[in-house]
Amino acid sequence: MGITIIGSGFAGIGMAIKLKAAGYHDFVILEKAAELGGTWRDNTYPGCACDVPSHFYSYSFELNPGWTRMFSPQEEIWAYLRRCVEKYDLGKHFRFGTEVTGLEYDDSANQWQVTTAAGTTFRTNAVISGIGALHIPSYPEISGRESFVGAAFHSAKWDHSVELRGKRVAVIGTGASAIQFIPKIAEQVASLHVFQRTAPWIQPKPDIPVPDRLRRALRLPGATRAFRNTIYWLLETRALGFALDPRLMKVHRVLAERHLAGQITDPDLRARLTPDYTIGCKRILLSNDYYPALNRPNVELITDGITTIRDHSIVAGGRETPVDVIIYGTGFKVVDALQDQRIIGRGGLKIQDAWRHGVEAYHGVSTPGFPNLFFLLGPNTGLGHTSVVFMIEAQVRYIMSCLRLLSHTKAAAIDVTPAASRAYNDRLQQRLKRLVWSEGGCQSWYLDEHGKNRTLWPGFTFEYWARTRKVKPDAYRLIGS
Numbered sequence: 001m002g003i004t005i006i007g008s009g010f011a012g013i014g015m016a017i018k019l020k021a022a023g024y025h026d027f028v029i030l031e032k033a034a035e036l037g038g039t040w041r042d043n044t045y046p047g048c049a050c051d052v053p054s055h056f057y058s059y060s061f062e063l064n065p066g067w068t069r070m071f072s073p074q075e076e077i078w079a080y081l082r083r084c085v086e087k088y089d090l091g092k093h094f095r096f097g098t099e100v101t102g103l104e105y106d107d108s109a110n111q112w113q114v115t116t117a118a119g120t121t122f123r124t125n126a127v128i129s130g131i132g133a134l135h136i137p138s139y140p141e142i143s144g145r146e147s148f149v150g151a152a153f154h155s156a157k158w159d160h161s162v163e164l165r166g167k168r169v170a171v172i173g174t175g176a177s178a179i180q181f182i183p184k185i186a187e188q189v190a191s192l193h194v195f196q197r198t199a200p201w202i203q204p205k206p207d208i209p210v211p212d213r214l215r216r217a218l219r220l221p222g223a224t225r226a227f228r229n230t231i232y233w234l235l236e237t238r239a240l241g242f243a244l245d246p247r248l249m250k251v252h253r254v255l256a257e258r259h260l261a262g263q264i265t266d267p268d269l270r271a272r273l274t275p276d277y278t279i280g281c282k283r284i285l286l287s288n289d290y291y292p293a294l295n296r297p298n299v300e301l302i303t304d305g306i307t308t309i310r311d312h313s314i315v316a317g318g319r320e321t322p323v324d325v326i327i328y329g330t331g332f333k334v335v336d337a338l339q340d341q342r343i344i345g346r347g348g349l350k351i352q353d354a355w356r357h358g359v360e361a362y363h364g365v366s367t368p369g370f371p372n373l374f375f376l377l378g379p380n381t382g383l384g385h386t387s388v389v390f391m392i393e394a395q396v397r398y399i400m401s402c403l404r405l406l407s408h409t410k411a412a413a414i415d416v417t418p419a420a421s422r423a424y425n426d427r428l429q430q431r432l433k434r435l436v437w438s439e440g441g442c443q444s445w446y447l448d449e450h451g452k453n454r455t456l457w458p459g460f461t462f463e464y465w466a467r468t469r470k471v472k473p474d475a476y477r478l479i480g481s
């Protein structure tokens with residue numbers, strides 16, 4: 001059977017490795033960029049690193065005792081992914097520079113027709129989407145943005161040709177990427193003006209170089225796995241507040257407040273850096289050097305809303321700040337599992353119509369009316385507290401068992417039933433309502449325009465792992481058997 005994977009990040013590569021191991025050879029990995037790697041190819045800004053310990057932010061079947069830091073930098077994670085591709089000899093399966101722009105299900109042939117940006121089309125039996133949620137840079141709508149004449153770029157498209165040394169630099173946004181690159185550039189620039197709309201909650205980052213002795217020890221049989229398991233359970237305890245009772249989030253709040261108080265002594269600055277929303281309803285960030293960077297004499301935090309960008313300056317709160325360079329640390333336009341694309345399922349059903357009341361999928365993987373279309377990191381399978389690679393692996397295993405079901409039953413396709421999907425998603429949304437993300441008047445990218453959480457898994461990850469261990473055949477309709 002022909003299988004098409006879209007995307008070459010952790011999701012697409014993990015899927016390809018498992019397909020190959022199970023004896024599938026007729027598959028392609030379509031990637032719109034010129035190289036593999038997803039997030040870790042695109043984000044090359046200074047200080048870019050994961051915020052989940054590397055021994056856990058990696059595949060369980062491809063342990064790496066050699067990580068140099070507890071939280072590895074971008075180049076090292078990208079190199080890890082390239083090594084995986086080489087080791088599993090996946091090279092010939094990639095089609096780079098191939099952007100999927102449409103998928104249309106042919107009911108009579110039980111196949112998908114895939115259309116690419118180049119206008120080519122081909123047919124495939126199954127499509128597995130690993131397109132990621134965070135790869136389209138988001139820019140703020142600020143009047144005059146286009147009139148700025150200096151260099152301006154987004155953190156996810158860092159322009160390394162722009163010399164920042166000695167320049168007056170503005171950073172717009174104080175999210176996960178910004179708090180990583182601000183400390184790195186603060187020491188080079190003449191002045192740094194940080195425009196903050198919403199203060200993030202920040203906790204200490206236990207990031208150290210992995211000592212040589214530990215690295216050697218991790219090479220002993222079983223040691224990296226044991227270390228990884230320890231990290232897993234430590235991180236799961238962070239989910240207690242998310243998964244059980246929002247009141248437990250108080251512990252996180254105390255930790256973050258102490259971190260802020262320990263690093264920022266100026267009471268006015270501290271007040272402006274104190275978030276005004278419930279901790280946890282947006283991602284909690286980790287950093288040891290962000291607050292100290294804000295203490296530097298050449299760095300200022302501006303919390304007035306930006307009203308205009310002019311050719312050489314930014315105006316906020318009636319004050320004009322002259323700048324030479326603007327860096328947008330304004331995050332991503334969140335992609336909801338292909339929702340913006342032309343996807344037409346059975347009987348001409350458009351994905352936008354299937355999702356008119358909100359984006360959802362059964363286990364985050366299958367949507368009724370779209371047979372043999374599987375999502376990796378689809379709706380409600382993102383995480384606020386631990387590594388998404390864990391979720392990806394659970395989904396890869398689940399999709400493999402869907403493929404096994406197809407092969408055992410000799411069906412051409414499987415389609416999740418509306419009843420199974422409805423029951424699953426109703427339960428999920430009920431649970432989400434009780435949790436921290438629905439509290440505190442928090443606006444975050446986790447929520448859609450109706451305030452419905454479309455992004456996060458509402459519990460412990462071992463629960464998701466257990467639920468996706470096996471496919472329930474009665475949740476799916478077999479087609480063409």
Ligand SMILES: Cc1cc2nc3c(=O)[nH]c(=O)nc-3n(C[C@H](O)[C@H](O)[C@H](O)COP(=O)(O)OP(=O)(O)OC[C@H]3O[C@@H](n4cnc5c(N)ncnc54)[C@H](O)[C@@H]3O)c2cc1C
Nearest residue numbers: 007009010011032038039050051052099100131132387388
């Ligand atoms: C700076 C940064 C740091 C992060 N740190 C962490 C972390 O510490 N821990 C964590 O759990 N998560 C983190 N994340 C989230 C991160 O995105 C995921 O961990 C993970 O990398 C997602 O992998 P993926 O394969 O699903 O998606 P991606 O890595 O985004 O890969 C998707 C790929 O699909 C390709 N693609 C998209 N659309 C198409 C199309 N239509 N046709 C063809 N190709 C397409 C893209 O070009 C891309 O290569 C971070 C994200 C960012 C941006």
